[in-house]
Amino acid sequence: MPLISLRSVSKRYDVGGNTVAALDDVDLSVARGQRIAIVGSSGSGKSTLLNVIGCLDTPTSGEYVLNGRDMSAQSGRRLARIRNAEIGFVFQSFHLLPRVTALGNVMQPLVYGGVSTQERRRLALAALTRVGLHDRATHLPPQLSGGQRQRVAIARALVTRPSVVLADEPTGNLDSSATRQVMDLLDALHREGQTILIVTHETDIATHCERTVELADGRVVRDERA
Numbered sequence: 001m002p003l004i005s006l007r008s009v010s011k012r013y014d015v016g017g018n019t020v021a022a023l024d025d026v027d028l029s030v031a032r033g034q035r036i037a038i039v040g041s042s043g044s045g046k047s048t049l050l051n052v053i054g055c056l057d058t059p060t061s062g063e064y065v066l067n068g069r070d071m072s073a074q075s076g077r078r079l080a081r082i083r084n085a086e087i088g089f090v091f092q093s094f095h096l097l098p099r100v101t102a103l104g105n106v107m108q109p110l111v112y113g114g115v116s117t118q119e120r121r122r123l124a125l126a127a128l129t130r131v132g133l134h135d136r137a138t139h140l141p142p143q144l145s146g147g148q149r150q151r152v153a154i155a156r157a158l159v160t161r162p163s164v165v166l167a168d169e170p171t172g173n174l175d176s177s178a179t180r181q182v183m184d185l186l187d188a189l190h191r192e193g194q195t196i197l198i199v200t201h202e203t204d205i206a207t208h209c210e211r212t213v214e215l216a217d218g219r220v221v222r223d224e225r226a
C-alpha cells in the first residue's frame, strides 16, 4: 500500500468569476521511503499539491489517502490532528516564531501530543542534535543564519517522527553553502528511510532525487524515475 495516494485530485479557485484549476485531475502515488522532486514553472501548482498532501488544504474533488486513511472524509479538528502526527512541513521562509528559542520552536509541534514538558524538551534537543544545532538551542531565530534557521525548521518537522517530510523550496532563501548543508541533511534523512517530497526550482537538487514529478497548469506532465 502506498503511503500517499491521490486519485483524480483537483483544486479549483474562483477568482472574479473565472475558475482557476491549481490542480487538475492529478494522480500520484508515493511509496514509503521515496524522495521526490516536484518541479514546474511558477504557478504550475507545486505549492497547492504540497498543501493538499500536507493537509493544509483540501481538494475540491478527488480522493486522497494518506497512510491508509481517506483524508477527504476528515474534518477540521481531526485533519489538524492527523497533520500534526503524520506531516513535517518545511517552508522557504522558515516560519519560525521569532521570539521563541530554537529549542522552543522545535518543541512546539509536541504541545498537541499530550507529551510532558520534560519529554518535549528531550525530544526537541535530540532533533536539534540531529541537525547539528544542539549548541544553538537557546538562540532566537534572528540570532541564527539562514541555513541554521532552516535546520531548526527541519528539526521541528522531524520531532514528531512524521510519515512524510514536505519541503516547499527549502533552499529558496539560502546561499550556496547553506543550500549544500540543507541538501546534505535531507540526503541523510532519505538514507535513513524518511519519505521526502521537495518542491524545487534548482535542477541540481532535482537530479539528486530518484523521482521527478513535473507539473504544468496543475497537471502532471512528467513522472520520471532516475
Ligand SMILES: Nc1ncnc2c1ncn2[C@@H]1O[C@H](COP(=O)(O)OP(=O)(O)O)[C@@H](O)[C@H]1O
Pocket: 013, 014, 015, 020, 021, 022, 040, 041, 042, 043, 044, 045, 046, 047, 048, 049
Ligand atoms: N488561494 C488562492 N486563490 C486563488 N488562486 C490561487 C490560490 N492559491 C493558488 N492559486 C493559483 O493556483 C495556481 C497554482 O499556484 P501554486 O500552487 O502556488 O503554484 P506554484 O507553487 O507552482 O508556484 C496559480 O495560478 C495560483 O495563482
Ligand SMILES: [Mg+2]
Pocket: 046, 047, 048
Ligand atoms: Mg509555490
